[in-house]
Each structure stands twice: as structure tokens, then as C-alpha cells.
Amino acid sequence: MDSSAADLSQKLSREAEAVCHQYLSNGRKHGHYWVVGDVDNTPGRSLYVRLTGPTHGKGAAGKWTDAATGEHGDLLDLIAANLNLTSLADTLEEARRFLSLPRQEPPAIATQVPAPRGSPEAARRLWAMGRPIAGTLAERYLSARGLTDLRSVSALRFHPNCYYWREDADADDAPDTWSALLAKVTDTAGALTGVHRTWLDPQTTGKAPLDPNRKAMGNLLGHAVRVGTPSDIIAVGEGLETMLSLRQALAGLPIAAALSGNHLAAFDPPTDLCRLYVAIDNDEAGQAAFGTLTDRFEDIDLQLLPLRPMLDDFNSDLREYGIDKMRSHLRPQLSPVDVQMLPMAEDS
Template structure:
């Protein structure tokens, strides 16, 4: 006989997006995940709840992980933590109360493949509508952050007016945006990452979530140069472009968050990987998880941890030569010297 916990967990998983909207209302959907700051419903991007997958087992919908704390579990665990419940009985009662309450039909009840295809299609339309980055406000934003990397062939574009909403039902507004193509190992666009910009200043827009992703992001990334046997991977676009400023010919990938860093799909041919680690708990945890997976696959792994909040923060405060020296210590001399001569 199936346990009451298993039955309730599966029932909650059938309505996973409704659970997230109710208990984690300050979060938002990001591709196949609900993203929020933590189990206390603070705004942020550390906690990810899977919205697609089977009802139980590997990759089950409703499974969640907080990259900052390494907490994880199913939707019963989420409800217990969110409501501050101690006993299983109280947790089960709260779950049953939720399941018996009326709610709107949500996207997890629709065809999953269709939903994912729609977000990928929209992401590709945004990319197609965007313009080359050179000479635009997006380039000015990156240059203001002391990034000197060549952007001519970078997977980056610009849109002068892209719709932004604080929440799904909030009134829309149009903001300029830096648009990055998120690709798989075949080079196919699977999503986009948008950095909304301030219309007046060369800075991020003063909004709740100026960075947003759309499409199938998990396992993919923003790729700067083709990957063969070696790659450097970091979280943010600005972090990776800061490293690209001192090592322009080394292949690099921006995973876009600590959780996505941990889940990045390592290409079959990669033999050595350098992980550029953001200097916070989420960054270190994400790097550790990726490192463990890579080493299990026979990949030699090195790490370089930012001396600032991230590597763009380090670049802006210590300068290009200091960052160049630090990166050189983490790389085989032949690889770094080739980059420096270019």
C-alpha cells in the first residue's frame, strides 16, 4: 500500500505551479522552473522548483533545491518549511487543505512539450527581433562595467524596447535590454537571457528582477567561443565577459545562475574544466556540485574564486592586470600564453 506521504506528494505535484503560486507568491516561472529567493518566500533566484517531469522518481516535478543552503525536498517538505510546521500530521493537514481549496487551472495541467516549445519559440523570436550589440546602449552598459572583451562575435544583441512586467498580471512597460542567446551543445538556440537596462544611465534597470531567462535554460548556457577539450564556466554574463577581457581566445560559458551552474551539461569531449566561482554561498555550492559531477565523468577540474562578489566586481575594483595574473595561476601556461599573445 502506498504511504500517505507519497500519495499527498504526488497529488501536490499534479498541481505544482498552483502550489508555487500559493506558497511562493514572490517567485515567478522561469522556463520549466519556479524561481524564488528561499523557502520563506523572499524575492530572489536561489530556490528552484521543478514544474515538469514525472510525479515521482528521478526528475520529478515538485522537487526543489535551494542553491544557497543546499536544502532540497518535495512539495510536502516545501509546505512544512514555508508554514513552519513541526509534525507530519500538521503538514499533511495543510497539504489536504490546499488540495481541497478551489483554484484556477494552471499551466502544469497543459501539455508539457507544447508549453516548453512555446517558450523556446518566443525566445527565438526575441533573438531574431534584436539588433547587433555594437554601438548600442547594451554595449555601453558592458563597457561601463570595465569589460573590454571583443563583442563583435559574442552571442549578445540589443533591443531598445522590450516588454517588462513585474508580475504576470502587472501592467507592461518597455525597457531597453541586453539579450543573450542560450544554446545547447549543437549551437541551437534554446532560450534567451534578458538584462533590462536603465533608459537614462548605463546600468541595470531599477526594477525588481532586471535579469530574466526564457526558454529551456537548464543544462545549456551562453557560449563565448566553441568548446573542445577545455572550457571555463561561470554564472553571470558580466562575470564571464570580465574573464574574457583577460583571456579572449579561451572558450567560456555563462550558466546564468548558481543553480544552472550546478546543472550544466558537460560536453562529451571536455577533459579539463575551470569553474569561475562567485564569492557567495550559492556560488560555492553550485560550483561544488558541478565539480563533483565533472570529476565523476573523468574531467579534471580547477576552480578560481572571485575576490569580490563576482569577477566583474573584482575587475572593477582591482583592474585588468590583477585579474589576468589570478586567472593565469589557475590555467595551464600554454593555454594562458596563447590567449595573452592574441
């Protein structure tokens, strides 16, 4: 480990519990450890982080191990895995941001060749420019839709000045810039294939007055915005807010947002899946997508289970009825084994 990384690792170890509260908010303190499901902040007890001890060496604070996977490391490794950061420079920059240390001046780099608009490479560059949603307009937008405790979701980022090209603009027109919620689209291996953008209005904290105010870029077919680590089950649906609402109600359920009815019908699920829950929006597109998925997988050993909202989608259910009534509505739709496994609050 180079000297700057070692220094930051020691600084983080002195703030081990604060690091866990920030990046592993679904866990809890248990004695001298913080316990959570995995590096993606899934509820559970597989991963444990030492909160006390020396700043380095044997028994150091901040050392963590995932008993299920054998993964282990220090708090720099944890931050990188939680936010899917692929370079040491990005990881150190995020650690400095958390510790409120001054930014290091970046080295001079050669001018990049512009990536084709809407391409996977353009999506990768846009994603790299995003930052965590904590304290941003993106977090306020999601909170206004009843969606909370999302700071550690690594598939979400915020961009304060994201380009928007109007559909009727001339080729020489400059794009507008608006703040945007970014959502990372990945394949089953976790590789970024695209980015979904929701442009936001800082005056209202709602969607920006644009038509359309959402667009995706990159390679989307078969892929999705994914939150949580699938084991033998996953839930897939169309909209981002719809699936985040379902995740809020069933905190142990991994989710995927395919972003449209057509892309839902083409969703590529992980291998070795036993049950695929399909969140069906209450419209023709949702019903058609579920029918297509049923036809696609009828000859393989994969159980498809529909999840139907009370209103048009699960975000409407969450905002109109609240989480307890939503859970009461979902419970009979789950496989009995999952009712026992997934965290379910007592119905009110």
C-alpha cells in the same frame, strides 16, 4: 547565389578590411590577408580573409578559409556564421545595414500565432528581433562595467523596446517596455534554447529600476550563454558580466555563463573536453555549484579547475583592480599548459 546576394557580396568585397574590423576585431592584418582564430572572432591564426583582389571569381577579395575546419566562403557567409544567422534574408539585411543601404520592403506574411510566454519559441522570436549591440545602450552599459570590444560577440544583441511583465501585475495589465541587453542561451550543438534579458535605463546606462531587472526565458537547464569555440577547455560560471570579464582577461578561453548557481550545477559541458574551469563567485551558491559539478564528473576523465576572484566575482575584480592585476591573480590558478596557450599580458 541570387542576384541581390551576388550584388551585396561584391559590395562587401570592396570593403573587405572594414568588414573584418567590424566582425573579426580580434584578428589583425597580415599582408594581403586578415588573420583570426575562427568565425566567432576567437584570437588565433586559423582563419584568413583575402583583403585584395577582384570582386568575384578566383582570388576575389573577401574570400576566406578556416584551415582548422575546412570551412570557406565569401563575406556574406562570414557574416552569417559570425552572427549565427540562419536565413539568407537575415544575412542580406545585416549586410545592407553594414553597407548603409536602404532596407528592402519585407514581403507580406501571414499573422503569427502568439507563442506561449517564456517558451523556447517566444525566446527564438525575441532573439530574431534583436540587433547587434554596436552603438547601442547595451554597448554603453557593458562598457560602463569595464567590458569592451564586444561588438562581434554573436551571443549578444540589443532590443530597444523589450516587454517587461511585472511580477505583481494583473492578468489584463499591459507590460512595460524597456531597452534590453539580450544574451542567447544555447545547447552544446549551438542551437538556441532560451534568451536572457537585462533591462536597461537610458538615463543612467545602468540596469533599469525594475525588480527583478533580469529574467531568462526558454529552456535553460544544462545550457548557457556561450562565447568562443571550445576545443579541449572551457570556463563556465554564473553571471554574464562575470564570464565576459574572464574572457576579457583570458582572450583565448571559451566561456559559458549558466546564469545562476542552480544552472551552473546542472551545466552540460561539450563532449571530448579535457579541462573544465569553473568560475566560483565568492558566496555559498558558487561553492555549492562547484561541489555538485565535482560530484557529477568524478567518474569521468574530466579535470575540474576552480577559478576564484579576489572580490565577489570577476567583474568586480576587473572594475576595482584592472585587467593586469586580474591576470596576475588568475595565472597561478591555470593549468601550466594553458598558461602557455592563453594570451596573457605582462603583469604590471
